[in-house]
Amino acid sequence: MFVRIAAIAGLCAAPAFADPLPSWADTHAKADIIAFVDSVTDPDSPDYVPPAARIAAFDNDGTLWAEQPVYFQFLYALDRLREKAEVDPSILTTDVLRAAAAGDLGPVLAAGAEGLLEVVAVSHSGMTVPEFQADVRDWLGTARHPETDMAYDAMLYQPMLELLRYLRDEGFTTWIVSGGGVHFIRAFAADAYNVPPWQVVGTRAATTYDEDARVILKDPDVSFIDDKAGKPVGIDQQIGAVPIFIGGNSDGDFAMLDYGSAQDGPFFGMIVHHNDADREFAYDRDSHVGALARGLDEGPGKGWLIVDMAADWARVWSSR
Amino acid sequence: MFVRIAAIAGLCAAPAFADPLPSWADTHAKADIIAFVDSVTDPDSPDYVPPAARIAAFDNDGTLWAEQPVYFQFLYALDRLREKAEVDPSILTTDVLRAAAAGDLGPVLAAGAEGLLEVVAVSHSGMTVPEFQADVRDWLGTARHPETDMAYDAMLYQPMLELLRYLRDEGFTTWIVSGGGVHFIRAFAADAYNVPPWQVVGTRAATTYDEDARVILKDPDVSFIDDKAGKPVGIDQQIGAVPIFIGGNSDGDFAMLDYGSAQDGPFFGMIVHHNDADREFAYDRDSHVGALARGLDEGPGKGWLIVDMAADWARVWSSR
Numbered sequence: 001m002f003v004r005i006a007a008i009a010g011l012c013a014a015p016a017f018a019d020p021l022p023s024w025a026d027t028h029a030k031a032d033i034i035a036f037v038d039s040v041t042d043p044d045s046p047d048y049v050p051p052a053a054r055i056a057a058f059d060n061d062g063t064l065w066a067e068q069p070v071y072f073q074f075l076y077a078l079d080r081l082r083e084k085a086e087v088d089p090s091i092l093t094t095d096v097l098r099a100a101a102a103g104d105l106g107p108v109l110a111a112g113a114e115g116l117l118e119v120v121a122v123s124h125s126g127m128t129v130p131e132f133q134a135d136v137r138d139w140l141g142t143a144r145h146p147e148t149d150m151a152y153d154a155m156l157y158q159p160m161l162e163l164l165r166y167l168r169d170e171g172f173t174t175w176i177v178s179g180g181g182v183h184f185i186r187a188f189a190a191d192a193y194n195v196p197p198w199q200v201v202g203t204r205a206a207t208t209y210d211e212d213a214r215v216i217l218k219d220p221d222v223s224f225i226d227d228k229a230g231k232p233v234g235i236d237q238q239i240g241a242v243p244i245f246i247g248g249n250s251d252g253d254f255a256m257l258d259y260g261s262a263q264d265g266p267f268f269g270m271i272v273h274h275n276d277a278d279r280e281f282a283y284d285r286d287s288h289v290g291a292l293a294r295g296l297d298e299g300p301g302k303g304w305l306i307v308d309m310a311a312d313w314a315r316v317w318s319s320r
Numbered sequence: 321m322f323v324r325i326a327a328i329a330g331l332c333a334a335p336a337f338a339d340p341l342p343s344w345a346d347t348h349a350k351a352d353i354i355a356f357v358d359s360v361t362d363p364d365s366p367d368y369v370p371p372a373a374r375i376a377a378f379d380n381d382g383t384l385w386a387e388q389p390v391y392f393q394f395l396y397a398l399d400r401l402r403e404k405a406e407v408d409p410s411i412l413t414t415d416v417l418r419a420a421a422a423g424d425l426g427p428v429l430a431a432g433a434e435g436l437l438e439v440v441a442v443s444h445s446g447m448t449v450p451e452f453q454a455d456v457r458d459w460l461g462t463a464r465h466p467e468t469d470m471a472y473d474a475m476l477y478q479p480m481l482e483l484l485r486y487l488r489d490e491g492f493t494t495w496i497v498s499g500g501g502v503h504f505i506r507a508f509a510a511d512a513y514n515v516p517p518w519q520v521v522g523t524r525a526a527t528t529y530d531e532d533a534r535v536i537l538k539d540p541d542v543s544f545i546d547d548k549a550g551k552p553v554g555i556d557q558q559i560g561a562v563p564i565f566i567g568g569n570s571d572g573d574f575a576m577l578d579y580g581s582a583q584d585g586p587f588f589g590m591i592v593h594h595n596d597a598d599r600e601f602a603y604d605r606d607s608h609v610g611a612l613a614r615g616l617d618e619g620p621g622k623g624w625l626i627v628d629m630a631a632d633w634a635r636v637w638s639s640r
Contacts, residue, residue, distance in 0.1 A: 182557075237524060240502070
């Protein structure tokens with residue numbers, strides 16, 4: 001159906017007529033993605049983009065893996081806070097922390113982003129980066145999701161894993177640009193997504209170089225929040241170029257999609273719309289995580305693809 | 321002399337017995353570099369490192385290109401300050417700025433790093449990142465070095481260009497980790513070094529995303545200084561892994577070399593010692609830029625190569 005000249009020419013690309021996105025249903029979403037990739041990889045196309053500029057960036061929570069009932073990083077933080085508090089209850093210095101350690105999420109969520117950050121600060125700091133990342137991997141190896149009972153890293157979206165791989169096969173570099181913590185995501189991004197640590201942009205804890213121990217220490221303070229208008233800033237800081245393909249799922253991704261849209265030349269924007277209560281979760285405008293309103297209202301007018309998860313995805317979970 | 325198994329096995333590598341470093345003299349420096357690269361790329365070596373972890377990081381000023389009589393970025397800043405002040409003298413709000421615009425560097429240098437930053441802040445802000453980078457490229461295309469009368473981007477070190485290329489041919493990613501401004505270096509790193517923008521780590525101006533114009537604006541404040549203990553922090557922020565090959569030339573690079581040294585597994589550290597007044601410049605302990613004392617005193621004991629520029633480099637300039 002789609003003549004993929006670049007794939008035929010490229011020795012390392014997938015077989016020319018194999019379906020690169022088998023977990024996407026045969027709807028316009030899949031066709032739109034493939035048509036765009038064809039147009040920027042075909043040297044004879046007016047929209048041709050050389051490989052060095054084929055940069056694709058994706059949000060993580062709600063775009064590459066699930067984010068309900070709350071960000072998985074926060075569930076990790078809660079687990080570790082409880083364990084730390086059992087050893088030393090004096091770390092529970094505020095009502096939010098005491099509620100969180102008792103498993104009462106109401107006061108934590110009521111405190112909004114600050115409540116989440118408070119729990120994360122106490123549970124993620126006072127250790128080196130490698131120690132933290134080893135601990136994250138330990139947790140991913142044993143913890144289970146409270147509703148699905150699946151391992152968290154089995155709750156990756158198979159269609160998005162295929163999209164990442166397809167883009168890489170077509171000469172793109174694939175990046176994660178997430179509101180989540182950069183050290184957290186890097187702990188599993190290579191295994192889960194085949195994305196190296198330097199292609200993960202995220203929210204950053206302040207860090208200190210300890211000149212005696214010669215290690216990087218994680219401090220409690222947050223030094224950069226990679227969300228909303230922070231996402232274009234993070235992209236400029238770490239990538240230094242504007243992606244030509246950007247995917248997200250919430251209004252936290254609006255600014256980076258809009259930044260991508262503003263460039264001269266071809267751009268593909270996509271928003272994953274969680275409308276599949278049977279297989280995943282259904283939420284948008286009023287959700288306490290991943291709220292999506294402006295993207296639904298303005299995205300189509302900007303030419304962005306709104307992915308209808310229920311209709312466009314033939315399969316949801318990676319079930320690694 | 322050196323059997324390079326990895327190069328023989330790799331279809332994309334340089335011809336097996338061609339000299340990968342022709343501008344390096346046949347001294348132990350060249351031999352040490354090649355022996356290390358052989359040891360980490362030979363799958364049968366106990367020191368074998370897979371390509372994903374073959375990360376090489378280099379300082380820029382004084383390591384990849386010259387830095388005398390003062391950092392080239394500062395000479396750019398001075399040129400632009402003068403031009404701006406001709407149009408609007410009211411921007412010269414301090415004694416340091418007035419001296420700089422009058423070409424009197426004494427008071428600027430006497431003010432140390434703060435004096436340099438003051439000039440950079442006024443001359444580099446109030447524009448978008450692409451506008452700034454286009455301006456840097458314009459300047460590099462016309463400006464000449466005050467002593468050599470060479471174009472600044474002809475004052476790259478040919479031996480280091482060869483080293484970057486050699487490392488890439490052997491499966492390394494090559495990074496710049498500089499105290500200079502990241503937007504400044506990215507303006508020419510792809511052309512000069514074949515290093516993409518995301519592989520440049522540097523000092524950062526604060527930036528703002530303008531949601532209406534959908535552009536990144538450069539602000540006068542500095543948000544991150546990538547020097548001394550800031551270099552390991554910058555490496556962790558942007559690379560997220562510890563380089564196995566690190567090169568620098570001043571004590572501003574000591575912390576990142578020491579950070580690299582502390583890892584388990586193979587590591588190669590090198591310091592370019594500027595001792596060649598005939599072909600380049602001779603300076604170390606007492607220089608006002610690129611001062612090198614601790615590296616000379618402690619580097620050899622840590623196993624780092626001290627490159628004797630006069631003896632180890634058969635050629636200095638790239639003369640592009």
